[in-house]
Amino acid sequence: MHRLATTLARLLVLLTACCSAWSPSVFAEPARRVAHAFGTATIEGRPVRLVTLYQGATDSALALGIEPVGVVESWLERPMYRYLRDDLPGDVRYLGLETQPDLEALAGLAPDLIVGARYRHAAVYPLLSRIAPTVVADNAYDFEALLALMGEATGRQARARALLDAWQARVTDFRCRAAATLGDAWPQSASVVSFRADHARLYYDGFARSILDQVGLRRPDGQDGSGWGIKLVSRESLPAMDADVIFVFMRDDPAVAELHRDWTAHPLWRNLAAVERGRVYYVDPVTWNMGAGIQAANRLLDELYAHYGLDHGEGARC
Amino acid sequence: MLTTPLARLLVLVLGALLALAAGLASLLLGAAEIPATTLVEAVLAPDPGSTPQLILLSERLPRAAIAALVGASLAVAGALMQTLTRNALAAPSILGINAGAMCFVVVASAVFALRSPLALVWVAFLGALAAALLVALLGRERGGGLSPVRVVLAGVAITALFVSLAQGLLIIDQERFEGLLLWLAGSVAGRGLEVVTPLLPFFLVAAGLCALLVRQLNLLVLDDEVGKGLGLRTGRVRLLAGAVVIVLAGGSVAMAGMIGFVGLIVPHMVRALFGRDHRWVLPGCVLLGAGLLLAADTLARFLMPPQEVPVGVMTALLGTPFFLTLARRRSLTP
Amino acid sequence: MTTPRADLVWRAAGGRLSLRLDRRSLAVTLLLALALVASAGISLSLGSQATPPAAVLEALLFPGHSDIALIVHEIRLPRVLLGILVGACLGVAGLLLQGLVRNPLASPDVIGITGGASLAAVSFLALGGAALGEAWLPVAALGGAALVALAIIALSGRGVTPARLVLIGIGLAAALGAATTLVLVLAADTTAMQAYVWLTGSLYAAQWREVAALAPWALLGLPLALGLARRLDALALGDDLATGLGTAVRGSRLALLLLAVALAGSAVAFAGGLSFIGLLAPHIARRLVARGHAALVPVTALVGALILLHADLLGRLAFLPRDLPAGIFVAGIGAPFFVYLLHRWR
Numbered sequence: 001m002h003r004l005a006t007t008l009a010r011l012l013v014l015l016t017a018c019c020s021a022w023s024p025s026v027f028a029e030p031a032r033r034v035a036h037a038f039g040t041a042t043i044e045g046r047p048v049r050l051v052t053l054y055q056g057a058t059d060s061a062l063a064l065g066i067e068p069v070g071v072v073e074s075w076l077e078r079p080m081y082r083y084l085r086d087d088l089p090g091d092v093r094y095l096g097l098e099t100q101p102d103l104e105a106l107a108g109l110a111p112d113l114i115v116g117a118r119y120r121h122a123a124v125y126p127l128l129s130r131i132a133p134t135v136v137a138d139n140a141y142d143f144e145a146l147l148a149l150m151g152e153a154t155g156r157q158a159r160a161r162a163l164l165d166a167w168q169a170r171v172t173d174f175r176c177r178a179a180a181t182l183g184d185a186w187p188q189s190a191s192v193v194s195f196r197a198d199h200a201r202l203y204y205d206g207f208a209r210s211i212l213d214q215v216g217l218r219r220p221d222g223q224d225g226s227g228w229g230i231k232l233v234s235r236e237s238l239p240a241m242d243a244d245v246i247f248v249f250m251r252d253d254p255a256v257a258e259l260h261r262d263w264t265a266h267p268l269w270r271n272l273a274a275v276e277r278g279r280v281y282y283v284d285p286v287t288w289n290m291g292a293g294i295q296a297a298n299r300l301l302d303e304l305y306a307h308y309g310l311d312h313g314e315g316a317r318c
Numbered sequence: 319m320l321t322t323p324l325a326r327l328l329v330l331v332l333g334a335l336l337a338l339a340a341g342l343a344s345l346l347l348g349a350a351e352i353p354a355t356t357l358v359e360a361v362l363a364p365d366p367g368s369t370p371q372l373i374l375l376s377e378r379l380p381r382a383a384i385a386a387l388v389g390a391s392l393a394v395a396g397a398l399m400q401t402l403t404r405n406a407l408a409a410p411s412i413l414g415i416n417a418g419a420m421c422f423v424v425v426a427s428a429v430f431a432l433r434s435p436l437a438l439v440w441v442a443f444l445g446a447l448a449a450a451l452l453v454a455l456l457g458r459e460r461g462g463g464l465s466p467v468r469v470v471l472a473g474v475a476i477t478a479l480f481v482s483l484a485q486g487l488l489i490i491d492q493e494r495f496e497g498l499l500l501w502l503a504g505s506v507a508g509r510g511l512e513v514v515t516p517l518l519p520f521f522l523v524a525a526g527l528c529a530l531l532v533r534q535l536n537l538l539v540l541d542d543e544v545g546k547g548l549g550l551r552t553g554r555v556r557l558l559a560g561a562v563v564i565v566l567a568g569g570s571v572a573m574a575g576m577i578g579f580v581g582l583i584v585p586h587m588v589r590a591l592f593g594r595d596h597r598w599v600l601p602g603c604v605l606l607g608a609g610l611l612l613a614a615d616t617l618a619r620f621l622m623p624p625q626e627v628p629v630g631v632m633t634a635l636l637g638t639p640f641f642l643t644l645a646r647r648r649s650l651t652p
Numbered sequence: 653m654t655t656p657r658a659d660l661v662w663r664a665a666g667g668r669l670s671l672r673l674d675r676r677s678l679a680v681t682l683l684l685a686l687a688l689v690a691s692a693g694i695s696l697s698l699g700s701q702a703t704p705p706a707a708v709l710e711a712l713l714f715p716g717h718s719d720i721a722l723i724v725h726e727i728r729l730p731r732v733l734l735g736i737l738v739g740a741c742l743g744v745a746g747l748l749l750q751g752l753v754r755n756p757l758a759s760p761d762v763i764g765i766t767g768g769a770s771l772a773a774v775s776f777l778a779l780g781g782a783a784l785g786e787a788w789l790p791v792a793a794l795g796g797a798a799l800v801a802l803a804i805i806a807l808s809g810r811g812v813t814p815a816r817l818v819l820i821g822i823g824l825a826a827a828l829g830a831a832t833t834l835v836l837v838l839a840a841d842t843t844a845m846q847a848y849v850w851l852t853g854s855l856y857a858a859q860w861r862e863v864a865a866l867a868p869w870a871l872l873g874l875p876l877a878l879g880l881a882r883r884l885d886a887l888a889l890g891d892d893l894a895t896g897l898g899t900a901v902r903g904s905r906l907a908l909l910l911l912a913v914a915l916a917g918s919a920v921a922f923a924g925g926l927s928f929i930g931l932l933a934p935h936i937a938r939r940l941v942a943r944g945h946a947a948l949v950p951v952t953a954l955v956g957a958l959i960l961l962h963a964d965l966l967g968r969l970a971f972l973p974r975d976l977p978a979g980i981f982v983a984g985i986g987a988p989f990f991v992y993l994l995h996r997w998r
Binding site (some may be wrong): 522 | 749757758759761762772779807809814815816818819820822823824825826827829830831833834836838841844845848849851852927931974975976979980983984987990991998
Binding site (some may be wrong): 084101196197198199230231233234235236237239240254255258262266267268271 | 336343348349350369373374376377378381431433496500505508509510624625626
């Protein structure tokens with residue numbers, strides 16, 4: 001049965017790709033036209049052979065209950081982030097790095113849907129769309145738009161809607177509980193910081209920042225600059241991080257640990273409001289910076305619940 | 319050009335004052351405000367609990383020290399290289415010495431996880447030496463002399479070689495090698511005095527050698543034949559001066575990554591003031607080189623705060639017009 | 653060297669255009685052309701998907717009947733063709749520049765042409781040029797290269813002496829490199845990664861539209877280079893002799909420089925900041941054929957194409973499933989080889 005489907009799919013792909021001829025639908029459902037960053041994709045039926053070309057798409061596919069047949073390697077915890085690894089089928093094909101996924105292997109998989117992102121796949125898009133219908137996310141970290149797009153493309157709109165509704169409900173619940181439990185200490189301002197081998201980064205924008213915005217953690221004054229953020233090279237810039245609460249993520253690496261030790265030993269670090277009040281939270285770099293899908297977003301929210309002690313139903317009912 | 323010793327001495331003192339002023343600016347100006355009184359207090363009444371004093375001692379002082387040392391070393395290395403090659407465009411950055419040291423350091427620290435500052439210093443020396451040998455090999459004319467343009471081209475090719483090898487690492491694993499970018503750009507920020515201490519003995523020996531070689535270097539400026547006639551053992555002098563260049567340039571890279579153009583600009587400015595006598599040129603290079611890099615690094619903090627511009631970018635942008643002016647000159651002898 | 657040779661001489665336009673090819677050069681050219689065809693064939697047959705040569709041939713000839721037509725026709729073939737064109741253009745650009753400045757170390761990357769294209773491309777990527785559409789990236793890169801060429805000419809003044817030209821190029825290249833680094837330091841991770849790949853040079857995802865866009869530059873530029881071969885031969889004799897032989901030295905230099913920029917700039921625009929091919933290919937060519945630029949131009953073009961083709965093949969296959977930029981291999985293998993060649997060549 002599976003083989004038959006594969007053969008059929010392959011035939012379809014070849015028909016559309018090589019002869020560029022319009023082929024009549026073999027499925028009963030009418031073809032759906034899905035608008036995305038680079039145009040409109042025409043998709044028939046419910047795609048089953050999905051290839052995801054960036055991490056947020058892999059995360060979202062698994063959330064929608066689709067096992068991709070091809071994925072790209074992750075940046076940490078290679079070849080795939082641990083939180084996604086178990087859900088992936090054992091025979092999933094790794095297509096190499098996100099920057100240059102192996103196109104031949106991709107074509108060989110005979111996918112019926114490809115998901116990419118504007119910031120990575122602008123140049124390859126024409127080729128991808130000849131291999132299979134391709135939808136492209138406009139923004140690298142807008143996981144809600146991505147989930148909606150993939151729900152539409154895979155014919156799982158209801159599932160996507162449910163996931164998004166559940167997410168919105170959790171966000172509302174968090175805001176409500178935080179306001180009720182923390183009282184005057186809410187809303188708070190939060191900084192997102194990452195320590196690297198030779199500098200620290202302060203994020204003004206990105207996946208984590210966008211979720212913090214949703215749950216009502218404000219940006220501190222001075223962090224409203226445009227662009228992704230800044231690199232801090234000197235410890236005297238530490239005050240730029242100050243906020244009511246600081247979320248820190250970093251890679252497990254001796255050089256990073258050394259820099260982190262140096263910076264956090266400095267009096268300027270100890271003088272930060274968040275440090276003085278004990279509100280520096282160490283969080284998972286994969287969840288906060290790499291995953292960029294609905295599952296990562298929920299895991300991030302789990303961490304927030306835990307850090308604020310809101311996960312035991314304590315405090316006000318919401 | 320100044321001719322009398324008194325005028326030269328006065329200008330040298332002036333240069334020292336300028337370097338001192340740049341040093342003070344580097345200590346007092348930056349993201350955190352440090353009043354000048356803190357400096358006095360830090361000296362007269364040290365208080366471990368005072369944050370301004372701590373910033374001064376833990377951040378600004380190492381940074382200023384590194385900037386001053388790197389600036390002075392690169393300037394002296396440039397002056398020596400210009401004398402050795404009789405080429406106005408010779409400098410550690412242009413002839414690929416910096417890139418060689420950078421590439422070796424990056425590979426040693428990123429790939430082989432070498433972290434001890436002393437070991438990295440030796441690696442940097444090795445890289446500088448490898449690059450210098452390659453350039454000498456490639457830059458030699460059929461007759462045996464070093465043609466100025468050929469040497470410069472060889473240096474650029476060597477730089478391209480080392481830089482593209484280092485950049486390749488970034489593509490293979492950006493997460494692990496991202497620190498490399500600041501080595502490529504050159505920066506004196508965020509490093510402690512622990513990177514300076516292992517280098518001090520080397521720099522002292524280099525300074526001593528410079529002092530001993532001054533007379534021979536002055537003869538080297540002349541024709542080889544004249545020098546030999548005056549009893550100069552050119553081979554030995556070149557070897558020693560070359561070793562000094564390797565130590566100064568390699569050491570600078572080990573501290574601050576690739577910082578270009580200081581070694582090119584400063585010797586020319588100094589020679590415009592003092593002429594070609596190394597007794598004046600070398601001290602002048604030390605003061606002016608230190609002052610220039612201190613000033614460039616202070617300026618780099620204010621271009622787009624709180625983000626700092628890597629100082630190597632600053633010097634390259636400042637140095638290019640100067641290089642172009644030199645390149646348009648008729649003669650390329652210093 | 654005194655043995656009589658049977659030279660092939662081809663003249664046109666009343667003797668103003670003439671090509672002299674000795675037997676050896678002709679043989680070398682033919683052998684290299686055969687090697688290129690063979691390499692292209694190998695390149696077309698190898699990939700992460702196993703494809704027997706017979707099936708590849710079938711896919712090439714009868715794409716309608718083949719189930720690997722997409723892989724061969726749309727993925728491998730454009731990539732192979734782009735590699736050949738880019739390699740040939742960069743190699744010949746290097747040859748022209750080396751002849752022009754009479755120095756075997758000149759090349760498009762050394763004198764800042766690649767640097768100008770790189771700064772333009774990296775700024776485009778980092779400053780959100782992607783919103784304009786990816787198709788503008790080559791335009792930006794080509795514009796950057798052209799601006800640098802104009803700056804070199806303007807700054808060289810009236811003399812345009814070889815030494816001055818190359819030194820001014822080097823100075824500009826350094827400033828452009830610093831500016832590129834600054835953009836990279838400020839850029840977000842995601843765009844910085846794209847920028848590194850571009851800077852290293854890659855043929856990944858080459859498509860027919862790119863081949864079609866580069867082809868006119870190569871098909872016009874390479875024969876033009878052949879046409880200028882005589883001027884290069886004259887310039888090699890030195891300014892005075894060249895003038896004595898009736899060559900307009902300054903005009904020739906400008907023409908050669910512009911041609912080199914057009915070749916290198918267009919190649920870099922579509923393949924990124926590949927270095928070393930412009931240095932390496934002319935050197936290897938000079939070891940293969942001794943006399944005259946008429947033979948050197950085609951041989952250099954073929955050698956350049958071969959280098960890039962094989963570097964890209966290595967990048968595609970050596971670290972499967974990763975597909976790495978060809979530039980890493982050009983630099984990693986080409987640079988040491990270049991040092992060796994220079995050493996031997998002296």
